Amino acid sequence: MAVQNGSSSGNSSSMRTPRYGASQIGVFDLVPKLGYREYWYPGIIDKDVGKKPISLKMLGEDVVFFRDSKGKVAALSDYCPHRGARLSGGWRRTAGGGPAAGKLNNEFKGFITCPYHGFTFDGEGQCVAALTDGPESRLQPVLKAPHYPTITHNGIVFVWMGQTEPVPLEEDIPSYFFDDDVITETYIRLWDLNWTLTIENSHDSHAVKIHRGSIRRFFNRGLFRYSPGYHGAMKIAKETDQFIHITSAESARAPQSSYYEGIGAKWPKHVWWRRAPRPSSHGARKQFDADRPGYTGLYQLPAWVSPSGSGDRCHLRMAVPIDELSSRMWTFTLTRKSFWKGWRRLWWKVLYHTSHLYQLPQGTNELEDMPIQAVGALDPDMPQKVGASDVGIIAWRRRMPLKSRDAQRLWGSIRSDVEKAVGDAEKLEANDPDWQEFETPAG
Ligand code: FES
Ligand SMILES: [Fe+2]
Known part of the structure; x- marks a missing residue:
């Protein structure tokens, strides 16, 4: 290496x-521009979520936060699975993904109601009432909004942005938080x-x-x-x-x-x-x-x-x-x-x-x-x-992506191909006069 x-x-x-x-270093910038997916991220301050849902963009996705029937802050995709309206009533969304004011969507405590046709969802994203489709709606039981697991810790709502099963929060945030x-x-x-x-x-x-x-x-x-x-x-x-x-x-x-x-x-x-x-x-x-x-x-x-x-x-x-x-x-x-x-x-x-x-x-x-x-x-x-002076950056761009949970859980066979490509290039660089070897005490 x-x-x-x-x-x-x-x-x-x-x-x-x-x-x-x-x-060629740029070729090996493997860091995803929209962030690593398979991790917990801080989403919002718990006490900032009141009666009105709040929408934020995270990792390129619009996420709506609201309080579920247990009072816990829940997170769903902000796009209604019926016909794509924003559950947050996102027409007042601020540039850059700032909080949006809710409207017509907080009539029922513990649930979020789509302002368009009134389909109403619980904290897990399950549609529990399709107001304008009627009490006997056949769509209601099968409709589910994409749901992001959340954990509130120290007043901060952490959001699991991964596509696979969440890990314990302790694995992802520095131990000082505990x-x-x-x-x-x-x-x-x-x-x-x-x-x-x-x-x-x-x-x-x-x-x-x-x-x-x-x-x-x-x-x-x-x-x-x-x-x-x-x-x-x-x-x-x-x-x-x-x-x-x-x-x-x-x-x-x-x-x-x-x-x-x-x-x-x-x-x-x-x-x-x-x-x-x-x-x-x-x-x-x-x-x-x-x-x-x-x-x-x-x-x-x-x-x-x-x-x-x-x-x-x-x-x-x-x-x-x-x-x-x-x-x-x-x-x-x-x-x-x-x-x-x-x-x-x-x-x-x-x-x-x-x-x-x-x-x-x-x-x-x-x-x-x-x-x-x-x-x-x-x-x-x-x-x-x-x-x-960029040695840390090289490691951040090349090696840490290969160690990431995304590489382990999502990359599949691509991971070994990338590892090989990086390894081959590093072997070439070892013979490059631009690189020098020296002895140095660690730390
Ligand atoms: S788009 Fe949300 S209820 Fe129709
Ligand atoms: Fe600085």
Whole structure:
């Protein structure tokens, strides 16, 4: 294999990384543009579903949420199986798949009624009354709307988007969501870009360029005082069937400014607090992902990412594909009750709603990251050359799709064909002078 995962044991391991770029890499971008299907995704905040059904587009499909006869949030295809009207009354649907107001469809508590001919469905999608076809309707018992299994956990309605049997929720969402000591703050926004761009962005080399010099750095002493001039080669510190940890070990040693012969200049031109080292406390209060050192990012199937955390909180994101050009970005900020208690808890609330939201989701992510990748600003379909700082992306595009549940459950015989094609190409790349082999300590 041309790109090998490092050993998680901490021993030295052999690793190849592309020095200049890997030709043909685009051919092996196997990540589905509308997202992996066989997974649980966060759909909607439970308390946002009141008397009126709400429609959202997820993974290219229109899904309507409403409360069933037990009060649980149920999810059905928004298109009536009778003649295709939108159960949500979707004429008021907002652009990009935002919530729509229900109309004529919530007359019967616990059910959803199609506004067109009044066929009424339960939370499993079974038609239970065909109002305009009469009480003796022969169509009613055989009519079923496609149904998406849901589980509400921590106030979030998770939706199984798969075509096969759902797995336990615990298999798909990070274990912190089941930890009683963890408190989760949730922030949701629509982003005008394909979901996979946000995953790739979360741990490549962009941070020292895009986020350099931002006023927001004043609020983050760690980044403000220490910002390497480059990240150099990324390395895969750990890889499982579900996630990869990508580290940029060189950044800890990289100078804050370097001379570039091609332009005859140093970059960055200005280095602030040159003498100030990275605070030694970085990671000292690490309360999340203890095995994930600073400057190590996480990509987890199907669409979870976590850039390196600051220690006492964890910044976790899930990009839910809406369609090929937009995503619903869920940002979860996790803290520990046992640490942020008493006055600290109050302080954290203030900090979260002021500085933290401003720095991270609203600032760093929405004002700095998103505009550069948004539709019209970046075209992911143009030919690409990826290099040493994109090692995590290569694994994300090539290997993780082969490990996905979609590959296991849906790909059938195509899976082995693709595996072979990727393996053959990687053998070729192993002899390509663009690739070099070097010894590196894992992690
Ligand atoms: S289209 Fe829904 S009841 Fe006819
Ligand atoms: Fe960023």
